[in-house]
Amino acid sequence: xxALTSIRRRRMLQVAGALTAxxxxxxxxxxxxxxxxxxxxxNFADAISALGGAPxxxxxxxxxxxxxxxxxxxxxxxxxxxxxxxREILIVVDGNPQPLAVRFxxxxxxxxxxxxxxxxxxxxxxxxxxxxxxxxxxxxRRAEVSVGGCG
Amino acid sequence: MAEPxxxxxxxxxxxxxxxxLMPHPxxxxxxxxxxxxxxxxxxxxxxxxxxxxxxVFAARMSFAVSRDPLIAFRFTGARPGxxxxxxxxxxxxxARADEAAIV
Numbered sequence: 001x002x003a004l005t006s007i008r009r010r011r012m013l014q015v016a017g018a019l020t021a022x023x024x025x026x027x028x029x030x031x032x033x034x035x036x037x038x039x040x041x042x043n044f045a046d047a048i049s050a051l052g053g054a055p056x057x058x059x060x061x062x063x064x065x066x067x068x069x070x071x072x073x074x075x076x077x078x079x080x081x082x083x084x085x086x087r088e089i090l091i092v093v094d095g096n097p098q099p100l101a102v103r104f105x106x107x108x109x110x111x112x113x114x115x116x117x118x119x120x121x122x123x124x125x126x127x128x129x130x131x132x133x134x135x136x137x138x139x140x141r142r143a144e145v146s147v148g149g150c151g
Numbered sequence: 152m153a154e155p156x157x158x159x160x161x162x163x164x165x166x167x168x169x170x171x172l173m174p175h176p177x178x179x180x181x182x183x184x185x186x187x188x189x190x191x192x193x194x195x196x197x198x199x200x201x202x203x204x205x206x207v208f209a210a211r212m213s214f215a216v217s218r219d220p221l222i223a224f225r226f227t228g229a230r231p232g233x234x235x236x237x238x239x240x241x242x243x244x245x246a247r248a249d250e251a252a253i254v
Contacts, residue, residue: 035211039211039213073217073218074217074218075217078223093215096215097181098213098214098215100213101212101213101215101216102210102211102212102213102215102216103210103211103212104208104209104210104224105206105208105209105210106208107205107206107207107208107209109205109207109226109227109228110207110208110224110225110226110227111166111224111225111226111227113224113225114222114223114224115222115223115224116216116217116220116221116222116223117216117217117220117221118215118216118217119179119214119215119216119217120215149217150179150181150214150215151179151181151182151183
């Protein structure tokens with residue numbers, strides 16, 4: 001499972017690299033329309049595509065997630081970003097029936113930080129994505145879930 | 152009528168730390184009740200937190216946020232005594248808004 005995820009991720013990053021040589025105006029304009037698509041996406045690749053394409057990895061995003069979650073219905077998560085111009089923090093759960101869990105808006109004057117509790121359907125990788133003026137960035141962590149939390 | 156939103160907003164060194172708890176079932180649409188029937192989807196879809204006319208935080212969420220969503224965030228520029236307003240809307244079109252003073 002982890003090997004498949006990283007192969008899929010690498011392929012998506014290759015495709016995204018070829019397509020994102022130009023700046024983001026098209027993605028920004030379509031963002032409002034894509035929101036419904038992004039939430040409705042039933043798999044990780046479609047959710048990322050609806051969000052504008054594969055995020056660049058970043059070491060300036062801190063994602064806190066337990067390594068083992070006994071109860072997948074209540075998994076504490078927090079995200080903090082040091083990326084300048086952080087506008088949005090998104091949590092995407094690879095393995096959930098709808099991977100985009102939540103997106104938070106960070107207006108001017110609000111710290112680029114959020115903590116909440118999410119549901120995980122099973123063990124899997126959680127991505128904390130951050131949208132800045134320069135694009136989409138992300139960091140990932142894996143959690144082992146003892147009891148799935150969606151049903 | 153949904154239960155009131157619990158809001159804690161504490162100002163220290165110019166930073167207001169906020170914790171909100173919004174009682175809500177956050178049904179995923181995949182859970183079975185005692186009779187074996189699927190409980191329909193019912194979850195908060197949007198949250199907005201305002202200080203007067205200024206939006207200090209907002210969220211769009213799916214059913215993948217835990218029941219009784221708990222969210223913590225921080226912002227600057229508030230004064231003690233100002234009122235913070237938290238409003239949510241859900242997938243059935245229901246809504247709730249509550250206010251609390253920043254202390």
